[in-house]
Amino acid sequence: MSRSPTRWTMILASLLLAWLIHTVLSAQTIDSPTSAPFGIQVVDEQTGRGVPLVELTTTNDIRLITDNAGWIAFDEPGLMNQRVYFSVKSHGYSLPADGFGNRGQAFDVRPGETGTIKIQRHNLAERLYRVTGQGQFHHSVKLGKPVPWEYANLNGEVMGQDSTQAIQLGDRILWTWGDTARPSYPLGNFATSGAWSKLPAKGGMDPSIGIDQQYLVDQDGFSKPMFVNDIPGTVIWMHGMCTVDAPNGQTKVLTHYSIREGLGKERRAGIAMFNESTEQFDQVTRFEEPARLYPRGQSFHHVDDGQEYIYFATPYPLIRVAARWDAVLDPTQYEAWTCLEEGFDLDLKKPALARDGDGKLQYAWRKNTDLVGAEQQRQLVERGEIKQEEAWIQTVDAQSGRKIVLHRGSVRWNDYLDCWVMIANEIYGESSNLGEVYILTSKTLPGQWSKAEKVVTHDHYTFYNPVHHDFLDQDGGRRIYFDGTYTKQFSAKKFPTPRYDYNTIMYGLDLSQINTHTN
Incomplete structure (x- = not known):
């Protein structure tokens, strides 16, 4: 003869289910790739304009390159809701070095938020944008930013051009x-x-x-x-x-x-x-x-x-x-x-x-x-x-x-x-x-x-x-x-x-x- 679950068994099952749901949601908040990325824009301190081709690297060598608008979209599982340091370097641009010779900036990386890095330009000429290829505004699009080009990330199926x-x-x-x-x-x-x-x-x-x-x-x-x-x-x-x-x-x-x-x-x-x-x-x-x-x-x-x-x-x-x-x-x-x-x-x-x-x-x-x-x-x-x-x-x-x-x-x-x-x-x-x-x-x-x-x-x-x-x-x-x-x-x-x-x-x-x- 089957026995119906007791009232305490049902309560414990409900508590276990609630705990599992909370755990899953908490993990998604921290690591889910579907959560909004954190955006960093690198701008020319002279003009305030975004600088393309700037390399940002974490302390474990995750490397991202800014797009034509100077943005990167960062959504690395395990590093969201953490304070993350990014080394910064670029041809003809730099940040001042700290006491240990490091050139970079740290951010509290939170989904949907943004930060700014002001970089010094040493070139007399200003780097404006990549003309050809794919992904000119790929980070901007990931962040939901407006882009000024009709073909923002692929034109004529061109990946590279000389x-x-x-x-x-x-x-x-x-x-x-x-x-x-x-x-x-x-x-x-x-x-x-x-x-x-x-x-x-x-x-x-x-x-x-x-x-x-x-x-x-x-x-x-x-x-x-x-x-x-x-x-x-x-x-x-x-x-x-x-x-x-x-x-x-x-x-x-x-x-x-x-x-x-x-x-x-x-x-x-x-x-x-x-x-x-x-x-x-x-x-x-x-x-x-x-x-x-x-x-x-x-x-x-x-x-x-x-x-x-x-x-x-x-x-x-x-x-x-x-x-x-x-x-x-x-x-x-x-x-x-x-x-x-x-x-x-x-x-x-x-x-x-x-x-x-x-x-x-x-x-x-x-x-x-x-x-x-x-x-x-x-x-x-x-x-x-x-x-x-x-x-x-x-x-x-x-x-x-x-x-x-x-x-x-x-x-x-x-x-x-x-x-x-x-x-x-x-x-x-x-x-x-x-x-x-x-x-x-x-x-x-x-x-x-x-x-x-x-x-x-x-x-x-x-x-x-x-x-x-x-x-x-x-x-x-x-x-x-x-x-x-x-x-x-x-x-x-x-x-x-x-x-x-x-x-x-x-x-x-x-x-x-x-x-x-x-x-």
Whole structure:
């Protein structure tokens, strides 16, 4: 015969159930991943603006990187409702050290609450946002914060993207990039990616906030190739994108293209034209043999002695061609500012140096002649072929007086400074092999660019191919914007920065804060 539970048994069961419910709810309050995260925003103490790419690390090495708005969302089980210390570091920014040399800040980490870290900026330029890739505002979204971009965390299915070439075409800006990664497979688009945006004066975003880029995509929504490549196993790189009037009077975008086996062998090269109807580049000419001179780096227009030229900065503007359709297509029409006799290649063992009757080295614009850039001049000096004082390029760090070698960059006219402005990165730098960014000025072209002022540093990390986008200039050119590729390649870093690596980052620079050294 069954026995009914006694009254005391039922009371004990009820108490046990209540205790279990309380225990579960208490655990969820402390550790539940569904509870609201704790937010920390890192802001520039000078501007109050959130700083991207700041690394916060707990004492057990949990590492988080701030998003474009300077936020991290912290919801680590076991550390909620605890006092947690975060070490803080960032390229060109820092916190004061305490008595033990630690640089960081502690917070009482509670769900749904926030804290602020004010960080000191040492860079002259201000880091504004990551332009490309995935997760630009991922922490902000987790925290329920408003975001200013239409595509806040994924645009064109782009995960990573290399080296910007951009040009104004009418009221729009055509943006292009190199090798592009996707979410679904390790290999992505290796035939150039593209996007459109509006000029800020024609309805585009304020460049201090972002760029409203609309990617050119394929049927799957991924950034589509801008070139048709018929050579398997190769990539297509483009350089020196420029505008020129076609024979029918229409302004067209031309560029040099190079079909390559990665960093190695070039299989084909020539000039391509952007086709606005297909939104791809058509190969217009193919060089039958390797050309001495062709579009490289970043282009700009300038009139010299009544003739309009297109100059190509690498980063020094030592290559130019008449701004005519036929000339741009013909590699024999390009000129180099060089110290070689016309028509010669550079032979380091026996260079054909152009000297006058008194033995003075003669620099001039010469067609079909090898470029002798900063690196080549350094080699000629080391080999004793020319004296140090004969080198055209004599760039030094304006603060230290240390001689530096610049790698890539751009040259733009600036109304505010009333001179040419170069933004370029250094190779063989002290803080990083290929990550220090300088500003230089010159009244003339090609210019000697003797004094360089550092505006951005990257600690043992690469930031290459910086380019100043003068169509984004504000306040009469006082405020300028430039971006470059942030990557661990060519650096000592073993591990990439999550989300940021192999993507472009935008900086803003107030030119009233720099010392000009024009020549």
